[in-house]
Amino acid sequence: MKTKNKMTRKEKILLSWTIIPLALYTLFFIVPVAMGINYSFTDWNGLTQTYNYNGIANFISLFTSKRILNSLAFTGKYTFFLVIIIMFLAMLFTILLTYVVSTRLRTFFRSVIFFPVVLSLVTVGLVWNQIMYRVLPQLGQMLGIGWLSSNILGDPKTAMWGVIFVNVWQGVAVPFVILLAGIQNVPTDLYEAAKIDGATPFKLFTKITIPFLIPTINVAFVMVLKSGITVFDYIQAMTAGGPMRSTESAGVLIYELAFTDSKAGQASAYAFLLLIIIALISVLQMKVSSKVEVGQL
Amino acid sequence: MKMKKAIAAVLTLAISGTLFTGCAVTSDSASTTSGTASGTVSTAASATSAATSAAASTGDTAGKTVIEFFNQKTEIVDILQNLISEYEKENPTISIELTTPTDATTVLTSRMASDDTPDIFTQWPSSTFFSEVDSGYVMDLTDTGIMDNVSDVAKNQWKHNGKDYAAEISYNCSGIWYNKDLFTKAGITTLPTTWDELMKDCETFKAAGITPFEVSAKETSITDRQLQVFLASCMGDNYQTFEDAASGKTMDSKASYASSLQSMASKMLQMISYAQSDVAGTDQDSATADFASGKAAMMIGGSWLLASVTSANPDINMAMMPIPGDTAADTNTCAYPGDMTLCIAAKSDVQKEAVAFVKWMTDKTQATEYAKAEGNPSCINGVDYVADQFKDLYDNYVTTGKFILNPDCTWSSAQQGAAGAAVQQLYYDQDANAFAENLTSAFNDN
Known part of the structure; x- marks a missing residue:
């Protein structure tokens, strides 16, 4: 038994290679998360060397502060629409580029859809801010569209849609590429067999393509969901949470609480809550979708 | 075998080295x-x-x-x-x-x-x-x-x-940046010394086809700045009571200073009625660029804007004046040493x-x-x-003590942001009566 449990030299070498990544992961992820959880039970203002433990006061304040509840509601709404729009468009582009667009044009369209990803967010923010301030209102006035006749980022009713538009423009590419790779892995002989059995294109898609794509859709879905729940950069670059705090997402508010409002303890509690929400939704989504994979539809 | 080990050692060192890339050149x-x-x-x-x-x-x-x-x-x-x-x-x-x-x-x-x-x-x-x-x-x-x-x-x-x-x-110093050439072009030869005169000048600008004010309200940090300048000029004797209540989180929308806040809010709304369209959608960079290119005659702001405006248009002939009070004697400015x-x-x-x-x-x-x-x-x-x-403003107001320290110096950062959002709300709802209520929450809840 002893000899069986003894690690071989090769295993020892392989294990030794995990030490550095493990140390880095601990140092840059586990330790900060643990520190964050610790701070969430304190009144730390983000500046002082000392702080006092205040129990669950920060967690209680999460459910009594109107500003925090508004930001949670906004984040939920933003994520809901972001996921629906991105997943729909990514699937649509995947289908079009696989079944409709001619092979010669595929590379061109792939590049067009993927291009926004290579731009830095500062550039994207600056360019779209100017387009929404100077170009779109002119267009709105020409076409007589009231809500488009002024900067949509300046109106609390439309600002979220302006940010979602830019987020989708840049964010659809990666889920699209993942789905495209997934769809190309569906075995072609299944299609051929089904065609012989008289399956319509719609049946082919719903009974073969979709079930094979479920694991891929899962990955893309969780990715977009997470980016929606933790959205910070797009909002910071375009509205900074305004106007009138109408686009203040959970991520933006955590940053504001920690670095502007000197409420680092409360910010940590909010971040911890967000972590739990993401974990719960991810687990739920995985459980639900694992039931409908290949052979179960 | 030895060769293999040597190569492995070198590669290990090289990979380990990359972990420390960037550590030595912090500054x-x-x-x-x-x-x-x-x-x-x-x-x-x-x-x-x-x-x-x-x-x-x-x-x-x-x-x-x-x-x-x-x-x-x-x-x-x-x-x-x-x-x-x-x-x-x-x-x-x-x-x-x-x-x-x-x-x-x-x-x-x-x-x-x-x-x-x-x-x-x-x-x-x-x-x-x-x-x-x-x-x-x-x-x-x-x-x-x-x-x-x-x-x-x-x-x-x-x-x-x-x-x-x-x-x-x-x-x-904070006040109204004004384009001297546009004042001359509209035929305005003397600067307004009361709020009513300023409004009359705005009408003159409009008649001459010049946008009187360029106002930016997209960022709360900027609307908070606008609030500072108006508070300095519009609160009169109520200023100190307001400031104490605001920084002490004991603001009351029914207190005596509420009526001053309301009349100040009306003036702010008057200002934006003479501003370019889409005030809420204009950020400070765009407003600065438009003011520098002569698209508007006046812009509320602080002296920090001088560098940005003159770098966009080195030939601009501009200066700063305070927001006029109801009378010339009431006029105050905002200064911050x-x-x-x-x-x-x-x-x-x-x-x-x-x-x-x-x-x-x-x-x-x-x-x-x-x-x-x-x-x-x-x-x-x-x-x-x-x-x-700054010469006129400095000689007539700063050196004579007719200035107040920027009110938000005693506010917390959270209060500053909330006050800026209350101003955005004012511009959006156009409701001067609700402003005192919103501002009260901005201070007491933060």
């Missing part, structure tokens, strides 16, 4: 960050030169005492770099590394919290600054000799527990050298050079230079 990389610091059009040029100049200054530091100078004001990087070069020439054993990172305030706060306060840093004295002092991050400058250079008006404003922690170099303020870290290893440099910076000669390059009125004794754009 350089931090400075270089300022090259991409500004996400804004107006400050892009100066930020780029910040990176270049900082890199130049960090060239050869062997055998020299290195002082880190952490700057939060992106628009003055070139001016500081010139002064630093002069100082380094006079003091060949000193090397000053200028750092101007992105989101400098957040970086400075984080560095203080991790006990890594830069040797010298710029700061804006306020209630937040006093927290930094109370936390033990800032050196007491009282007996260093530095404060002998600073005027009593400026330094007395920011004493904390009877001690000096900040060396104020320049004022920031501390727009450029230098502080020293309490735990700096090079405190002696840092004190010498700050003393040199606050000397009459350097302060004059700074005032001429930057434009703001100086807080330093013996500096007579005042830029033409």
Whole structure:
């Protein structure tokens, strides 16, 4: 038994290679998360060397502060629409580029859809801010569209849609590429067999393509969901949470609480809550979708 | 086999080495960050030169005492770099590394919290600054000799527990920036001295096809600034009661100052009725660019906008006036001794050298050079230079004491943001009556 449990030299070498990544992961992820959880039970203002433990006061304040509840509601709404729009468009582009667009044009369209990803967010923010301030209102006035006749980022009713538009423009590419790779892995002989059995294109898609794509859709879905729940950069670059705090997402508010409002303890509690929400939704989504994979539809 | 082992060892070392890439050049990389610091059009040029100049200054530091100078004001990087070069020439054993990172305030706060306060840093004295002092991050400058250079008006404003922690170099004045050429073009020969006269002038501008006001309301930090200037001019005798209640979180929307707030809100709405369309969607960079190109005759703002406007249009003929009160006697302006303020870290290893440099910076000669390059009125004794754009405002209001300190100096950052959002709400709802209520919540809930 002893000899069986003894690690071989090769295993020892392989294990030794995990030490550095493990140390880095601990140092840059586990330790900060643990520190964050610790701070969430304190009144730390983000500046002082000392702080006092205040129990669950920060967690209680999460459910009594109107500003925090508004930001949670906004984040939920933003994520809901972001996921629906991105997943729909990514699937649509995947289908079009696989079944409709001619092979010669595929590379061109792939590049067009993927291009926004290579731009830095500062550039994207600056360019779209100017387009929404100077170009779109002119267009709105020409076409007589009231809500488009002024900067949509300046109106609390439309600002979220302006940010979602830019987020989708840049964010659809990666889920699209993942789905495209997934769809190309569906075995072609299944299609051929089904065609012989008289399956319509719609049946082919719903009974073969979709079930094979479920694991891929899962990955893309969780990715977009997470980016929606933790959205910070797009909002910071375009509205900074305004106007009138109408686009203040959970991520933006955590940053504001920690670095502007000197409420680092409360910010940590909010971040911890967000972590739990993401974990719960991810687990739920995985459980639900694992039931409908290949052979179960 | 030996060869294989050697190759494996070399590769292991190489891979391990990459883990430490970037660890040894903290100051350089931090400075270089300022090259991409500004996400804004107006400050892009100066930020780029910040990176270049900082890199130049960090060239050869062997055998020299290195002082880190952490700057939060992106628009003055070139001016500081010139002064630093002069100082380094006079003091060949000193090397000053200028750092101007992105989101400098957040970086400075984080560095203080991790006990890594830069040797010298710029700061804006306020209630937040006093927290930094109370936390033990800032050196007491009282007996260093530095404060002998600073005027009593400026330094007395920011004493904390009877001690000096900040060396104020320049004022920031706030009011109405006006384009003199557009006033002449519309046939307006004298500046308005009352609010009613200002409104009449707005009508004259409209008749002449000129947009009277350029107003930006997209950022809460800017609408908060507009609020400062209006509070200075519109609250009259109620100002101090309001300010005490606001900073003490005991504001009451039914108190006597509420009616002053309401009439102030009406004036703010009058102003935006004479502004360009889409006030809510206009950010400060766009407003500055439009004002600089002569699209509007007036813009509310502080003296910090001078550099941005003149860099967009060096030929603009502009100056600053206060927001007129109901009568000329009521007119007040907003001034803030501390727009450029230098502080020293309490735990700096090079405190002696840092004190010498700050003393040199606050000397009459350097302060004059700074005032001429930057434009703001100086807080330093013996500096007579005042830029033409501020001369009237400075002579008639600042030196005569007809100014109040920016009201938000005593507000917390959370209150400032909430007050800015309340102003956005006012512009959006156009409801002056609801403003006092919203402002009350802004202060009491934060």
